[in-house]
Amino acid sequence: MDREVRQVECMGCQALVPDLPASYGPPHTYLGTSPGCWQIYTELTARIVPDMTVRGLLADTYMVQHPGVSSRQAIQSVVRHLMGLCCVLEMNLSFERAVVVMKKAPVAEFTWLEPPTFLGPLTVVDLARAFEETIQPDLVREWALTTWQAWGIYHGVVRSWVEKALV
Ligand SMILES: [Zn+2]
Numbered sequence: 294m295d296r297e298v299r300q301v302e303c304m305g306c307q308a309l310v311p312d313l314p315a316s317y318g319p320p321h322t323y324l325g326t327s328p329g330c331w332q333i334y335t336e337l338t339a340r341i342v343p344d345m346t347v348r349g350l351l352a353d354t355y356m357v358q359h360p361g362v363s364s365r366q367a368i369q370s371v372v373r374h375l376m377g378l379c380c381v382l383e384m385n386l387s388f389e390r391a392v393v394v395m396k397k398a399p400v401a402e403f404t405w406l407e408p409p410t411f412l413g414p415l416t417v418v419d420l421a422r423a424f425e426e427t428i429q430p431d432l433v434r435e436w437a438l439t440t441w442q443a444w445g446i447y448h449g450v451v452r453s454w455v456e457k458a459l460v
Pocket residue numbers: 303304305306307308326327330331359416
C-alpha cells in the first residue's frame with residue numbers, strides 16, 4: 294500500500310493540503326499560504342478558464358482567502374482583491390472595468406483589515422476535487438461569493454474605496 298503524503302492545514306484557508314517544502318510556495322512572501330495549497334492553486338489556474346471574469350474571480354478569491362499578516366504589500370493585495378470581488382459580485386462590473394477600478398484605487402487610504410477567523414466554507418481543495426479539464430464558472434462564483442460574505446464586516450469600507458475609484 295502506498296504511503297499517503299502527509300497533510301497539513303493551510304495557514305490561510307485552513308484546508309488540508311500536502312505538506313510540501315517551502316520551495317513549492319508562492320513567490321510573494323507576503324501571501325499567507327502553505328506550499329501545498331499554492332501548488333493546488335497554480336494547477337487550477339493552468340486549466341482552461343472560460344472567461345476573464347472567472348479568471349479574475351479565481352485570483353481575487355484565492356488572494357483574500359490567504360491574506361497573510363499586516364505589511365504594506367499585504368494591505369494593498371488584500372484590499373485590491375476585495376475591491377475586485379466587490380466590483381464583480383456586487384456591482385456586476387465587467388472584468389475590464391474591475392481592473393480599471395483596482396488601478397485607480399485610493400491606495401493611500403488603505404488600512405489593514407484584520408482577517409475574519411473564518412474565511413468561507415469552500416477552498417481551492419474543493420475546487421480541485423470538482424474540476425474537470427475546464428473550470429466550472431458556477432463553482433468559482435460560489436467560492437467567490439461565500440468568501441466575499443466571510444469578509445462581510447468590511448463590505449462598507451471596501452465599497453467606499455470602489456466608489457472613489459469609479460468617480
Ligand atoms: Zn490555502
